Amino acid sequence: MILTRPKSSARRDKRTKNPAGGAAAPINFGPLADWTGFNLRMAQASSFQAFSRLSQEVGENPGRFATLLLISENPGISQTMLSRANGRDKSTLTPVLEDLVRRGLVKRRRTHNDRRTYRLKLTPAGEKTLAKLTGCARRHERNLDRLIGARERKKFIAILKRITAELG
Amino acid sequence: MILTRPKSSARRDKRTKNPAGGAAAPINFGPLADWTGFNLRMAQASSFQAFSRLSQEVGENPGRFATLLLISENPGISQTMLSRANGRDKSTLTPVLEDLVRRGLVKRRRTHNDRRTYRLKLTPAGEKTLAKLTGCARRHERNLDRLIGARERKKFIAILKRITAELG
DNA sequence: TATTGTTATACTCTATAACTATA
DNA sequence: TATAGTTATAGAGTATAACAATA
Numbered sequence: 001m002i003l004t005r006p007k008s009s010a011r012r013d014k015r016t017k018n019p020a021g022g023a024a025a026p027i028n029f030g031p032l033a034d035w036t037g038f039n040l041r042m043a044q045a046s047s048f049q050a051f052s053r054l055s056q057e058v059g060e061n062p063g064r065f066a067t068l069l070l071i072s073e074n075p076g077i078s079q080t081m082l083s084r085a086n087g088r089d090k091s092t093l094t095p096v097l098e099d100l101v102r103r104g105l106v107k108r109r110r111t112h113n114d115r116r117t118y119r120l121k122l123t124p125a126g127e128k129t130l131a132k133l134t135g136c137a138r139r140h141e142r143n144l145d146r147l148i149g150a151r152e153r154k155k156f157i158a159i160l161k162r163i164t165a166e167l168g
Numbered sequence: 169m170i171l172t173r174p175k176s177s178a179r180r181d182k183r184t185k186n187p188a189g190g191a192a193a194p195i196n197f198g199p200l201a202d203w204t205g206f207n208l209r210m211a212q213a214s215s216f217q218a219f220s221r222l223s224q225e226v227g228e229n230p231g232r233f234a235t236l237l238l239i240s241e242n243p244g245i246s247q248t249m250l251s252r253a254n255g256r257d258k259s260t261l262t263p264v265l266e267d268l269v270r271r272g273l274v275k276r277r278r279t280h281n282d283r284r285t286y287r288l289k290l291t292p293a294g295e296k297t298l299a300k301l302t303g304c305a306r307r308h309e310r311n312l313d314r315l316i317g318a319r320e321r322k323k324f325i326a327i328l329k330r331i332t333a334e335l336g
Numbered sequence: 337t338a339t340t341g342t343t344a345t346a347c348t349c350t351a352t353a354a355c356t357a358t359a
Numbered sequence: 360t361a362t363a364g365t366t367a368t369a370g371a372g373t374a375t376a377a378c379a380a381t382a
Contacts, residue, residue, distance in 0.1 A: 003234045003255070027253040028241040028242050032237065034325070035309055036312045037216075037305070037312060039325050039332065040212050042332040043212075044209055046331055047205050051205055078340075079341060080339080085195040085197075087172060089375080091374075091375085114340085114381080114382070116340040140205055141203055141204055143335065144331065147335070149327075157207050159211075162316075163312065163315050167217075167312075231349090256350075257350075257351060257352080258363080260350060262365060282358080283358060284358050284362065
């Protein structure tokens with residue numbers, strides 16, 4: 001129960017008419033509207049959902065993009081290292097990788113010297129899917145940059161990096 | 169499976185030593201580091217978790233803050249209107265309100281003219297809890313503002329609002 | 337003893353649909 | 360018929376703990 005953009009159709013219950021017949025209820029959001037934290041949350045939710053929609057157009061989701069990209073950039077990475085890069089427990093990776101391997105996007109190979117670990121790499125199909133998702137990401141970035149403004153972009157990202165570094 | 173800050177101790181599996189004995193694995197994040205959407209996500213996750221920690225110090229969480237604030241700012245609001253203000257389905261509100269009523273922070277009163285709806289308002293204890301959470305939020309805002317810089321703050325929020333409005 | 341990856345299990349947050357009581 | 364709120368149920372996404380295989 002947290003203020004964000006609605007995830008789907010919840011913004012308006014489709015099975016229910018607007019009781020006011022068009023006159024939207026005048027909700028008072030109080031001091032929230034001026035708070036940085038609140039606006040950061042709302043903007044991130046909007047941005048994330050916009051990227052989710054683009055990802056869905058190629059039949060994937062943002063989580064798969066992150067996984068594929070990290071494997072592509074770090075070929076031979078182990079599952080434990082990948083889960084750490086993602087900031088998630090290794091157990092959460094098992095079903096994700098199971099899906100990616102089943103769909104032929106990722107290959108796992110046992111290592112010779114340490115037979116406990118797998119080396120992960122993308123298949124050609126995986127690279128192709130990643131390329132499609134990277135295209136989505138670039139389109140998304142262009143949309144964001146248009147809203148931010150070319151002159152402000154660098155400063156904007158610098159502030160975001162500062163927040164991540166100092167508040168983490 | 170999405171790149172954010174880890175939710176808790178997952179950043180380092182406590183039951184496992186660092187296999188490299190201190191030499192952190194050099195993960196390559198590729199083009200991610202320069203993308204606005206990624207930095208927005210990371211910054212929001214950090215900010216949200218910082219506020220979560222402050223909320224926990226007064227025994228609450230960010231979701232309760234949103235609910236209490238919206239009720240306080242809109243006394244007499246119905247559950248359906250509150251769920252819409254939150255962007256969530258009304259069914260998700262039932263257990264939340266059950267908890268707040270049980271703890272004596274919120275009062276529900278049947279309306280006279282329409283006996284289907286409840287009117288929600290905070291009890292004095294609810295207002296007191298909200299005041300504590302508002303204190304957390306103000307401390308959090310001060311921390312953010314310090315990172316953003318007084319001169320940039322207005323522009324930064326304006327950009328966030330633009331992203332929310334245009335990408336929603 | 338320690339680590340890798342898997343499994344079992346549970347918790348949180350969310351949604352949809354069906355229900356009840358009222359309108 | 361339509362709406363307010365509840366209940367039942369399910370699906371992501373996450374975590375912890377215990378396990379088998381291997382080091």
